[in-house]
Amino acid sequence: MGDVTRKPIIAGNWKMNLNHYEANLLIQKLAASLTGEQLEAVETVVLPPFTDLRTVQTAIEGDKLAIAYGAQDISKHASGAYTGEIAGSMLAKLGCTYVAIGHSERREYHDETDELVNAKIKAAFTAGLTPIFCVGEGLSIREASGHVAHCTAQVDAGLDGLKEDQIKQIVIAYEPVWAIGTGKTATPEDAQEVCGAIRARLAEKYGSDVAEAVRIQYGGSVKAANIASIMAKPDVDGALVGGAALDAEEFASIVRFKEHVAR
Ligand SMILES: O=C(CO)COP(=O)(O)O
Known part of the structure; x- marks a missing residue:
């Protein structure tokens, strides 16, 4: 083990919930419930729907809140004729720091493959996210005890072709x-088993x-x-x-x- 201290990161994935009025209210309530010190100790992130991002940006910047925000998905494309998609540069322009990629609901309901997830991760880095x-x-897979192999294979595929300094920045979510x-x-032991195996795999590679x-x-x-x-x-x-x-x-x-x- 090295002596790196990793700052804890708690992120809220709002999924397809809360319109922009409700988003504003939730940010105000969060601001009232957390002190500056508490927000300093733990990186706090919200991932609202795309349509809430501008409102969330305004609320957070207006009150100089130490809350980061981001999107729940990104296009693999930089721009162009991709109806309904959102480019990384658009998210960056709205002050997003993070973007969730490869959530199981996208893999399952939108047929996202490891290959697409890898392309989206690259698109995120290109946009500075x-x-x-x-x-x-x-x-x-869990019942057949294949969980560790499955998750480490997903990690391998998702990170394919990335540079080491990019991999260092990434946040991996085991869900x-x-x-x-x-x-x-x-x-907690289940969580540790897979999170530990992911870290061991990263160390190996x-x-x-x-x-x-x-x-x-x-x-x-x-x-x-x-x-x-x-x-x-x-x-x-x-x-x-x-x-x-x-x-x-x-x-x-x-x-x-x-x-x-x-x-
Ligand atoms: O999918 C999740 C976060 O991305 C977890 O959702 P729940 O916390 O509702 O189980």
Whole structure:
């Protein structure tokens, strides 16, 4: 293990929830629930729908809040005749720092392949955005004990052709599909097993310097009640939160995980 300290990163993936009025309200409530010190200790990120981004930018910049934001998807293309798509340069212009790529809901409902995910990660870097690169296994793979191999293969494919300094910046989110929106959280040991295996794979391929710099999140039914024990694991550097990120109090409490007792 190196001596790199990885700043915890808690990101709220709002999915297809909240219009721009509701987005503004949620940002205001978050700002009221978290102190500057708490936001300093943990990188706090929101990933609203595209249509909310301008409003979220205005709210965050207006009050100089230490909250980062980003999008839930990106086009692999830079610009052009791609109806309905959003380019990385457009997201960068709105002040986005992050973009989620390869979320299981996009892989499943929009047939996103590892190859497309890899192209989107490259598009994000070209636009100066940091990918939150999602991987995770479905229930049948987990039941057949194929989860580690599945996730490390997704990591290999997603990072193909990237430079080491890009890989160092990336955030990887391990989200077991069977734990998303189901209330079935993976145990902290389950989360550590895969997050640790991902880091070991990164070390094998790119060296321990790179592996120790990458932040790895766990996602899947994260709540204020279970965050502390998940964050206590050595290779878990943060969380990607879905449903619980729509409630300001709950999300703020997740961000304050250092004040909770791990159970
Ligand atoms: O998919 C997720 C975050 O990207 C997790 O969603 P839930 O927290 O609602 O299970």
